[in-house]
Amino acid sequence: MLTKAVRAALIGVVAAGFFGGCGTKDARPVIRLLTGxxxxxxxxxxIRQFEAARPDLRVELVEGPAATNTREDMYAASFMAQDGAYDVVFMDVIWVPKFAAAGWILPLDDRFPAEERADFLPGDISGSIYQTKIYRVPMQSDAGMLYYRKDLLDAEKRxxxxxxxxLAELARALQSPPDRWGLVFQGQQYEGLVCAFLEVLWGFGGDVIDAEGRVTLDSPESVRALEWLAGLPTRLAPPxxxxxxxxxCRQMFQDGRAVFMRNWPYAWTLCQKEGSPVRGKIGIVPMVHAAGKTSAATLGGWGYGISAYSKHPGAAWSFIEFATQAAQQKVFHFRTGAIPTRKSLFDDADILKGSPHFKELYTVLLAARPRPVHPRYSRISDILxxxxSAALVGQLTPEKAIQDAAEKIRQALQ
Incomplete structure (x- = not known):
């Protein structure tokens, strides 16, 4: 059943398409794209640049709601109706397995071969693949990282x-609660908590499911990871x-009330604005890991795919190929602040002039990993x-929380 928000948005899209076409004799194929x-x-x-380069094609931009879940529902409703309302699918990385498994988007292997993927960040490519086929061309990257107060560490020659x-030793040494805590992270029960937990889980050598889709969450590594995370509130993190x-998290860190912060790249720009108490005083590094293990960042980001119901898949690909070139990703970066997915742009002089931290950000992004790639990821996320959250607030022990979550996920994936 469609929500009121989705019904209203779909009516607006249909009306715009209907009335926009009245009285026109433009016979060019129309490529429709839904975004926020x-x-x-x-x-x-x-789109302006593309239409100038390809005057034989026209692109219609449908600006949907800001809420990503509503846009996901709009895409799903269109796909289930097989109406071809959208040709190009601008999708969150976590939508890929769901859309691909349902047959709603086309595989792009013939159009986007391995050699063409070489300039893209490896995590963004990995997140675009489902069951060995690639369904998405990455356009905008994102990944979690650890922010730190560079001035405080420098003062202690650390x-x-x-x-x-x-991290625990430094946070303990540099905090002075309640005025300044050691670490802040996304601890509320929502998707952000899953992203933060996955980085700790991977950093301890654990995982949720393996490459064959088997649940591997109930491992000693997972228990140790959750024990570490659940031990932060009141000790190194505020209650x-x-x-x-x-x-x-961003507000607390930006106000100077935290030494470390787990967050996304967007926070850098806000922390460096004129008047920010921490402007020029921060740095970024990959999320920490257990001794003998490696860091990993939870991958976010967006990319383009082609609807299986598009009447113009060739034209849709022409737009995707154009829009994801380095020159267009650079335009998109300067217009929106989006992080590019092409590795070559992290050495671009124009980008580095305005975003010198991109050299460090590149290191973070190279270690980015997609969340569990499964059509039922939303169920996995809800269980996690x-x-x-129950472990963080003391309702369950970390061991019990891991055991119960693993069993629930197994049941959900059957």
């Missing part, structure tokens, strides 16, 4: 932490961290949210 609000005008500028032990999302 085009803040900064990045999509419009790329280097940024690499391991969980080093209220279990209610924090990204913005609560509930059980990790």
């Amino acid at each position: 609000p085009d803040s900064g005008g990045g999509f419009k500028e790329i 280097v940024p932490p690499r391991t969980v032990e080093e 209220g961290v279990t209610t924090y999302q990204e913005e609560e 949210q509930r059980h990790v």
Whole structure:
């Protein structure tokens, strides 16, 4: 059943398409693309450039709601109706397995071969693949990282932490609660908690499912990871961290009330704005890991695919190929602040002039991993949210939370 928001949005899209076509004799194929609000005008500028390069084609931008779940529902409703309302699918990385498994999007292997993927960040490519086939061309990357107060570490002649032990020791040494805590992270029961937990889980050598889709969550590594995370509130993190999302963390760190912060790249720009108490005083590094293990970042980001019901798949590919070139990703970056997915742009002089931290960000992005690639990821996420949160607030022991979550996930994937 469609929600009121989705029904209203779909009516608006249909009406716009109907009335937009009245009285016109333009016979060019129309490529339709659904996105969120085009803040900064990045999509419009790329469309303008594309139509100038390909006057035989026309692109119609449908600016949907800001809420990503509503846009996901809009795509799903269109696909289930097999109506071909959208040709190009601008999708979140976590939608790929769901859309691909349902047969709603086309595999792109013939159009996007391995040699063409070489300039893209490896995590973004990995997140675009489902059951060995690639369904998405990455356009905008994102990944979790550890922010730190460079000025505080420099004053103590200390280097940024690499391991969980080093982070705990530095946070303890530099905090002075309640005025300044050691670490803030996304601890509320929502998707952000899953992203934060996965980075710790991978950093301890654990995982949720393996390459064959078998649940591997109930391992000693997973228990140790959750024990570490659940031990942070009141010790190194404020008690209220279990209610924090990204913005609560960012505000606390930006106000100078935390030494370390787990967050996404967007926070850098806000922390460096004129008047920010921490402007020029921060750095970024990959998320910490257990001794003998390696860091990993939870992958976010967006990319383009082709609807299986498009009447113009060739034209849709022409737009995708154009829009994801380095020149267009650069335009999109400057218009919207989006992080490119092409490795070559992290050495671009123009980008580095405005974003010198991209050299460090590139290291973070190279270690990015997609969340469990499964059509039922939303069920996996819901189970993890509930059980990790229960451990953080003391309702379950970490061991019990891991055991119960693993069993629930097995049942959900049967």
